[in-house]
Amino acid sequence: MARYSSPGVYVEEVSGGVKPIAGVGTSTGAFVGLAEKGDIGKAKLITNWSQYVKEFGSFIPNGYLAYAVYAFLAEGGTSCYVVRASSDKAKSSHVTIKDSGGGGAAANVLTVTARSEGKWGDRVTIVIGDPSEKPKETHFKLTINYKEKETFKEEFEGEVSEVFDNISSANIEDTINNVSGFIKMHADATDKRPANDSYPLTGGEDGIEDADFTGTSDNKKGLHAFDEIDDINIVAIPDKYGDREVILAGLNYCKDRKDCFFIADPPYGISPTDSTKGGVKEFKNGTTDTYKGNAFNSSCGALYYPWLWVSDPLTGGKRLIPPSGLVAGKYAYTDATRGVHKAPAGISEGYLGTAVGIERIVTRGEHDVLHPLGINVIRSFPTSGICIWGASTLSADPEWKYVNVRRLLLYIEESIDEGSQWVVFEPNDPGLWGKVIRNVTAFLLRVWRDGALFGSTPEEAFYVKVDAENNPPEERDAGYLHIEVGVAPVKPAEFVVIQIKQKTQTK
Known part of the structure; x- marks a missing residue:
């Protein structure tokens, strides 16, 4: 108690030991996926695209992590944690290119390596030809061709290739390594010219398993790299689209934490319903041989369909990507502008400005089948554009049917928990x-x-x-x-x- 030196009335503010409850954050993303570079299994806070590129590299042909984070930030997200999933068994495709020999033994001129690990690099071919202007004795044209898998032949729009004309071995590293989205180049002999021919890359190995994305409480990799981070709210694993086991792991992880929500991605290229091969209806319910298993039933996650076309900085064209990154960004945007109680759907909060197209048009009749199952359809409207047109969780319990209700309760529960520690x-x-x-x-x-x-x-x-x-x-x-x-x-x-x-x- 204070002591005073002269008579008078004094006012003192006395703490009652009770602190007001402050609402916790709800809009921080958490992504696990494949990246060009970066620490494996360690969560990094990302608040802008330049920071992501510095930590994890740029867009890669075999992964969707970069596309998801880019879309999250573009759709209104402001911060997210990112974990790179990889394996010691993963290897990059490569090829060594020699010169013509000139009457003697051919010498190594260039070593070409795929920009990231995985079998995807085996679909890259290097073509060496004559230059258009400079002397062909010292210069050449290098074309990088990337061939899509047959099952993904429509994932990229147009031919995927990169062309570098009038280059030499002396300047090839600076010319290509800072530009190409597919390869890295090392000049073994800067004074020699590679022989004209086609050179396919080989030797790539994925080596990555579901466990590299989910992790365990012991190894703290994958999802469990977030274990010590309190402020994650919106979780996605875009590179494991359509993987029921990983999705179940994500749903259970969020359920056990009681402070975050999982956004699941459907398989690529499936129809709304298909009782033989399995559409998104069968995928959710686990009712065909392709997607055999128990139906998804969790209030801690939601499923969105179909995939979305976005502009692709890697090729300059368009690319189909899983919807989770865009949807997560819209969650964050809605939380910031309207509040976590507002459903992230509709022509305003559900508008996806990053999307330039959808994988397939879902008719009203098809939507009528999917909506009661808790599958959130993304629709394209003539005047409103591409919008999220559903706000359902994967729960069969009507009490927890809506995404915004589940997330609001998570917000209230965690806020009271943290605000009552006194x-x-x-x-x-x-x-x-x-x-x-x-x-x-x-x-x-x-x-x-x-x-x-x-x-x-x-x-x-x-x-x-x-x-x-x-x-x-x-x-x-x-x-x-x-x-x-x-x-x-x-x-x-x-x-x-x-x-x-x-x-x-x-x-």
Whole structure:
């Protein structure tokens, strides 16, 4: 207590030991995937694209991580953690190019290596030809051709190739390594010219398994690289699109953490329904041999369909990518502009400005089949553009049907949890109960005033109970304090019915 030297009235501010509950963040992304470079299995915070390139490299042909992070930031996301998945068994494709020999033994001139590990590099071919202008004795034209898998033949728009004309071995490293999205070049002999021919790259190995993406609580790789990071909220693994085991691992990881939400990607190139080969309906339900297993049933994740076309900086054309990166960005954008209680869907919060097309048009009839199953369809409208047109979780429980309701409750639960840590070791008596009630009520009042809870009065929107009934002597003796909170979340208007009646003119 302060001591004063002269008579008078003095005002002192005294802390009651109770801190207001601050709402936790809800919009931080968390991505696991394949990258060109970077530490393996370590989470890095990314807040802009330049930072991603510095840490993990640029776009690569065999991966979607860079595309997902780029789309997340472009659609409104501001920060995300990124983990590179890889394996010691992964190898890069390569080829050594010799000169013509000139009457003697041919000498190594160039060593070409795929820009990242994986069998994808075996689909790269280097073509050496004569230059268009400079002397062909010292200079040449180098063309890099990338052949798509047959199953992905429409993933890129147009021919995928890079051409470097009028170059020499002396300047080839600076010319190609800073530009090419497919290869890295090393000049073994800067004074020699490679022989004209085609040189396919070989020797690439994926070597990567599901466990490299999911990780374990022991090795702290993949998803578990996020274990010590509290502020992740939106999780995606875009390079494991359509992998039911990895998706289940992602859903369970978010369920166990109780503070984040998983966005699942469907397989590439599937139809809405196909009882033989399996469409997205069968993929979700696990009802065909292709996608055999239990139906996805979790309130901690959502599935979006179909894939989306985006502009591709790697080729200068377009590329189809899984939707999770764009959708995650729209989650973050909606949280920032409207609040976590608003469904990230519709012609405003659901508009995907990064997308330039969709993999396939989903008809109203097909949508009518997918929507009740909890599959969120992305639609293209003539006047509104490409929009997320669903806000369902993968849960079969109607109470947890909506994405925004599940995420709102995660927000409320974590906020109260973090904001109530001061309670630990306090005397467990009615005085403490009253402080807790006032503390939690003040927080929920803010949530209600933000429009997140249903009801015209606070009493209709929520309640907080901390008393002798839910804290009997035996619980207090065991060291427990029970706080019961009930809320009425606002749910989205999915079906807007407009009745129109025409009045006939009468005399």
